[in-house]
Amino acid sequence: MKMAPLWIVALLVSLSCFIDLRNSAQVVPSDGGDTDPSRVISIDCGVTQEIWDTNGFFHEADDAQFVESGKIYNVSSNDTFDYSQEQVSEQMKTVRSFPEGKRNCYTLRPKQGKNKNYLIRTFMSYGNYDNKSSIPYFHLHLGVNFWTEIKLENVSAIKRKRVVHVSPTNYIDVCLINVGKGTPFISLLELWPLSNSIYRAASSLLPLGLLTGVNLGMSERLNFIRYADDIYGRSWRNGKIDNSERFSTSEAIETDVKEYRLPTEVLITAVRPLNNVSSSLYINLTSINVTADSEHYVYLHFFDFEEHSRGQVRSMEITFTDTIREPVTLKYQDVHTLVKRIPKGVALTGISITSTPGSGLPPMINAYEVYEALPQPITPTHEQDVDAMRNIKHAYNIIRISWQGDPCMPKEYRWEGVTCNYSENIPRVTSLNISSSKLTGQIVPSFSYLMTLQALDLSNNQLTGEIPESLAELPNLKLLNLTGNNLAGTIPKALRKKSSLTLISDGNPDLCQADSCKTVTKKFIKPLVASLASVAVLVLIVCITLMLSKHKRIKKVLSSKKDDQIKSNNQGFSQAEVHDITNDYATEIGAGGFGKVYLGRLKDGTQVAVKLLSNSSLQGFKEFQSEAKLLSFIYHKNLVSLIGYCDDGDMRALIYEYMAKGNLRNLLSEKNPDILTWNERLNIALDAACGLDYLHNGCKPPIIHRDLKSSNILLSENMHAKIADFGLSKAFANDTDSHISTRPAGTLGYLDPEFHKSGNLNKKSDIYSFGIVLLELMTGQRAITETSDEGTRHISDWVNPKLEIGDIQSIVDPRLEGKFNTASAWTFLEIAISCITPEANKRPDISSVVIDLKHCLSLETSLVESAENSSLISTTTLETSYSQSGLSYSPPSAR
Ligand SMILES: *[C@@H]1O[C@H](CO)[C@@H](O)[C@H](O)[C@H]1NC(C)=O
Ligand SMILES: *[C@@H]1O[C@H](CO)[C@@H](O)[C@H](O)[C@H]1NC(C)=O
Ligand SMILES: *[C@@H]1O[C@H](CO)[C@@H](O)[C@H](O)[C@H]1NC(C)=O
Numbered sequence: 001m002k003m004a005p006l007w008i009v010a011l012l013v014s015l016s017c018f019i020d021l022r023n024s025a026q027v028v029p030s031d032g033g034d035t036d037p038s039r040v041i042s043i044d045c046g047v048t049q050e051i052w053d054t055n056g057f058f059h060e061a062d063d064a065q066f067v068e069s070g071k072i073y074n075v076s077s078n079d080t081f082d083y084s085q086e087q088v089s090e091q092m093k094t095v096r097s098f099p100e101g102k103r104n105c106y107t108l109r110p111k112q113g114k115n116k117n118y119l120i121r122t123f124m125s126y127g128n129y130d131n132k133s134s135i136p137y138f139h140l141h142l143g144v145n146f147w148t149e150i151k152l153e154n155v156s157a158i159k160r161k162r163v164v165h166v167s168p169t170n171y172i173d174v175c176l177i178n179v180g181k182g183t184p185f186i187s188l189l190e191l192w193p194l195s196n197s198i199y200r201a202a203s204s205l206l207p208l209g210l211l212t213g214v215n216l217g218m219s220e221r222l223n224f225i226r227y228a229d230d231i232y233g234r235s236w237r238n239g240k241i242d243n244s245e246r247f248s249t250s251e252a253i254e255t256d257v258k259e260y261r262l263p264t265e266v267l268i269t270a271v272r273p274l275n276n277v278s279s280s281l282y283i284n285l286t287s288i289n290v291t292a293d294s295e296h297y298v299y300l301h302f303f304d305f306e307e308h309s310r311g312q313v314r315s316m317e318i319t320f321t322d323t324i325r326e327p328v329t330l331k332y333q334d335v336h337t338l339v340k341r342i343p344k345g346v347a348l349t350g351i352s353i354t355s356t357p358g359s360g361l362p363p364m365i366n367a368y369e370v371y372e373a374l375p376q377p378i379t380p381t382h383e384q385d386v387d388a389m390r391n392i393k394h395a396y397n398i399i400r401i402s403w404q405g406d407p408c409m410p411k412e413y414r415w416e417g418v419t420c421n422y423s424e425n426i427p428r429v430t431s432l433n434i435s436s437s438k439l440t441g442q443i444v445p446s447f448s449y450l451m452t453l454q455a456l457d458l459s460n461n462q463l464t465g466e467i468p469e470s471l472a473e474l475p476n477l478k479l480l481n482l483t484g485n486n487l488a489g490t491i492p493k494a495l496r497k498k499s500s501l502t503l504i505s506d507g508n509p510d511l512c513q514a515d516s517c518k519t520v521t522k523k524f525i526k527p528l529v530a531s532l533a534s535v536a537v538l539v540l541i542v543c544i545t546l547m548l549s550k551h552k553r554i555k556k557v558l559s560s561k562k563d564d565q566i567k568s569n570n571q572g573f574s575q576a577e578v579h580d581i582t583n584d585y586a587t588e589i590g591a592g593g594f595g596k597v598y599l600g601r602l603k604d605g606t607q608v609a610v611k612l613l614s615n616s617s618l619q620g621f622k623e624f625q626s627e628a629k630l631l632s633f634i635y636h637k638n639l640v641s642l643i644g645y646c647d648d649g650d651m652r653a654l655i656y657e658y659m660a661k662g663n664l665r666n667l668l669s670e671k672n673p674d675i676l677t678w679n680e681r682l683n684i685a686l687d688a689a690c691g692l693d694y695l696h697n698g699c700k701p702p703i704i705h706r707d708l709k710s711s712n713i714l715l716s717e718n719m720h721a722k723i724a725d726f727g728l729s730k731a732f733a734n735d736t737d738s739h740i741s742t743r744p745a746g747t748l749g750y751l752d753p754e755f756h757k758s759g760n761l762n763k764k765s766d767i768y769s770f771g772i773v774l775l776e777l778m779t780g781q782r783a784i785t786e787t788s789d790e791g792t793r794h795i796s797d798w799v800n801p802k803l804e805i806g807d808i809q810s811i812v813d814p815r816l817e818g819k820f821n822t823a824s825a826w827t828f829l830e831i832a833i834s835c836i837t838p839e840a841n842k843r844p845d846i847s848s849v850v851i852d853l854k855h856c857l858s859l860e861t862s863l864v865e866s867a868e869n870s871s872l873i874s875t876t877t878l879e880t881s882y883s884q885s886g887l888s889y890s891p892p893s894a895r
């Protein structure tokens with residue numbers, strides 16, 4: 001029982017995460033220069049499942065998480081053109097088109113969130129997907145403002161568009177606009193996180209739309225280079241300049257240089273004037289129509305790879321349209337990017353690059369890009385209203401063709417049933433009519449965040465539950481029409497007292513209209529269970545709104561609301577109830593460090609696990625209660641969720657969802673006759689990784705588990721894995737300044753070797769523990785095994801010698817009897833080894849582990865179809881990873 005106070009301490013500390021959430025505006029996420037490919041969102045439009053393309057690039061499923069409307073098409077083989085020179089040829093073979101509605105939007109929600117710099121790209125290739133042989137013309141909007149027109153030259157042309165944008169919101173809408181000249185469609189959509197310091201307009205609010213991006217001196221055989229050559233997903237067209245010659249170097253170049261992170265191919269090739277030292281280079285830009293009515297940005301990229309003889313310099317003068325001049329002197333082996341702003345009023349027709357008189361070397365240039373600063377004449381709707389409207393839409397799953405993008409803007413695309421006040425600078429929602437729309441469930445709190453709402457019509461739906469009192473906090477609400485629903489309880493006093501409000505609530509049989517109604521004493525267990533699902537929705541709404549809200553006023557409204565939600569969704573159980581639920585502690589199902597765990601059953605039959613903590617001398621009574629409530633707000637399908645708690649008399653208990661199949665350690669043990677198949681093991685690994693990803697990257701600030709191990713991974717009846725005991729983790733704001741631990745956490749065998757040095761536990765320590773779990777899954781061995789001769793042996797010491805001789809067969813659990821795929825096993829092992837790299841900073845982020853595990857699973861399935869390809873992929877990835885971890889190995893024989 002000595003552990004108990006520690007537990008409370010840990011719990012309290014851990015929950016500061018949720019408390020901090022409210023102040024998350026102050027939490028600075030990691031720098032935007034994060035180019036981890038797992039952060040890229042790529043959608044191969046028309047393909048509704050996640051796939052790895054033949055270039056080893058991952059594409060998200062093109063489904064409701066991004067877009068809710070449109071029809072998908074295959075481009076028929078008759079019209080499949082030879083795109084063999086294009087890396088994206090595969091992605092052009094399917095499209096999503098939007099025959100309905102004037103505006104249809106993809107909504108992207110990058111993990112890095114708002115105020116980060118992103119590069120967004122679209123690709124369109126018509127390919128006569130609809131057999132109409134009529135090439136459509138349409139517009140693209142970025143958010144509420146015009147981005148670009150889409151004008152395809154011919155049936156097989158690929159139209160690429162690129163924009164760099166610092167998103168002011170956590171989501172980014174890319175909308176296709178039907179302008180009456182054919183049905184809009186899209187073939188590929190990508191979002192790449194960029195460093196915040198590059199491609200920025202003077203006014204940081206203006207997105208930069210690419211007009212042209214050219215690599216000079218590129219080899220003839222290529223039209224374009226892009227991923228994986230370019231870490232930022234830019235593509236570079238192979239371009240030419242009159243009277244120039246290409247020259248190149250074969251010396252190896254460290255590509256990760258300078259902020260623009262130019263691809264090697266751009267750096268090692270360049271052009272110089274043909275045969276004449278003194279003449280100049282001229283880039284003719286007339287073909288791209290750089291108009292004088294907007295601001296432009298030119299990026300000239302130089303890398304001088306020609307060795308200078310003593311005293312020789314390459315100094316040049318750059319002239320933009322005969323008017324703007326800029327001197328440049330290049331140093332040997334130095335990457336230089338010249339950024340030039342071309343103000344409004346100057347029509348950029350060309351750029352000339354001339355060597356200055358003293359220069360001993362001719363002018364040269366490697367690549368150039370021209371961007372237009374896109375004017376933003378339209379102001380989007382108030383962010384709080386947009387969030388509330390989106391939350392309402394998702395809470396009731398309202399699918400309406402007009403309910404896409406911004407609710408009020410542009411005016412002609414306003415959402416049906418919404419009216420807005422446009423008199424101020426920022427439009428606001430003033431009325432909302434979603435009557436007769438088959439809405440079910442409760443009236444969600446999001447309505448109360450529409451601060452300027454005057455009229456709300458929810459009549460003739462199937463809404464249940466009580467009318468939330470928080471609606472009374474809307475200062476301008478004049479009409480609330482709730483007629484024809486199944487609402488129950490009483491009308492809250494605050495609403496009844498609001499004299500300016502007309503409340504229509506007839507046609508709700510269970511709703512008590514009279515003043516004299518006595519509040520029905522609520523039985524909590526049933527509503528508790530019933531509302532578990534809505535907890536998820538609420539958590540989402542609360543999280544999103546909390547993170548987005550900046551204004552004190554909003555915060556105030558929110559914190560008052562939060563208490564309500566806790567009241568209605570998570571309640572304390574009394575001692576007597578815990579006796580009942582556990583049937584007087586009849587079935588003990590486990591014992592953890594903090595007390596025994598009993599099987600229980602709620603009144604509605606739901607099985608639960610009750611973790612008893614029987615120390616009566618606890619302090620921090622109040623805190624325990626409020627923190628336990630908050631803990632239950634952390635909800636994810638791969639995390640064991642807290643249903644309730646007991647804090648009554650001398651009893652403290654936590655009530656968790658029951659996980660029928662027990663913990664992973666027991667399932668892997670020799671005593672378990674039901675041997676987990678390889679496929680099950682892969683799925684368990686992926687589930688657990690997703691749960692950890694949520695703790696690390698879904699929660700701000702991140703939550704560190706601190707005690708991840710196979711016995712903390714539980715399995716449900718249908719073998720879904722969830723992480724348990726994450727409540728003992730401690731939250732902190734920033735991964736880089738890891739905290740000093742308050743208690744010795746971790747379990748022998750799973751503990752980060754760097755912990756002994758630093759005493760710190762951070763995300764990477766969890767990754768280490770996770771790597772050990774992966775090894776257990778793979779080998780069936782325990783993290784630590786007692787041996788007769790050596791005393792104890794760590795699992796990595798068991799794996800490493802076998803790994804060195806490349807003997808995968810002897811590493812994988814012998815009970816699988818060879819029933820696994822070699823390529824997928826190698827990939828899995830590679831992931832595990834990368835996680836347990838001794839140097840913490842070389843371990844991957846859990847988000848890329850998730851991607852790799854998905855890849856591993858796809859190998860397992862796809863290998864059946866094409867053994868050749870997958871083994872190729874697996875071999876290449878192995879080489880990289882092993883060279884990083886410094887282990888020698890012989891390549892696996894995958895076949
Ligand atoms: C496109 O082709 C794939 C594979 O040939 C097929 O599974 C899919 O159903 C097709 N989609 C449509 C919309 O025709
Ligand atoms: C297929 O291609 C041929 C030749 O290009 C063309 O004549 C024919 O109309 C096409 N068929 C369809 C269904 O588009
Ligand atoms: C277009 O024509 C091809 C070939 O006849 C056919 O396979 C495809 O289904 C047609 N697509 C549509 C959208 O009608």
Ligand SMILES: *[C@@H]1O[C@H](CO)[C@@H](O)[C@H](O)[C@H]1NC(C)=O
Pocket residue numbers: 153154155156157158
């Ligand atoms: C289609 O247009 C592109 C230019 O966008 C051109 O390169 C290509 O040759 C054209 N293809 C045909 C078949 O005309």
Ligand SMILES: *[C@@H]1O[C@H](CO)[C@@H](O)[C@H](O)[C@H]1NC(C)=O
Pocket residue numbers: 275276277278279
């Ligand atoms: C380069 O061109 C200029 C003018 O066209 C000429 O005067 C000069 O002699 C040339 N130099 C060489 C080295 O050919």
Ligand SMILES: *[C@@H]1O[C@H](CO)[C@@H](O)[C@H](O)[C@H]1NC(C)=O
Pocket residue numbers: 284285286287350
């Ligand atoms: C640039 O190219 C256009 C045609 O594309 C041509 O008319 C014009 O003369 C060129 N400008 C210069 C300065 O060479």
Ligand SMILES: *[C@@H]1O[C@H](CO)[C@@H](O)[C@H](O)[C@H]1NC(C)=O
Pocket residue numbers: 287288289
């Ligand atoms: C450039 O502008 C001219 C005149 O406005 C137009 O005819 C032409 O199509 C434009 N070219 C491009 C590539 O946009």
Ligand SMILES: *[C@@H]1O[C@H](CO)[C@@H](O)[C@H](O)[C@H]1NC(C)=O
Pocket residue numbers: 421422423424430
């Ligand atoms: C719109 O908002 C302004 C400023 O808040 C207010 O004065 C005006 O009355 C509102 N208009 C309507 C039609 O509600």
Ligand SMILES: *[C@@H]1O[C@H](CO)[C@@H](O)[C@H](O)[C@H]1NC(C)=O
Pocket residue numbers: 435459460481482483484504
């Ligand atoms: C309230 O809704 C009902 C049903 O939609 C409608 O008949 C009634 O006119 C509405 N009342 C007001 C004041 O809008």
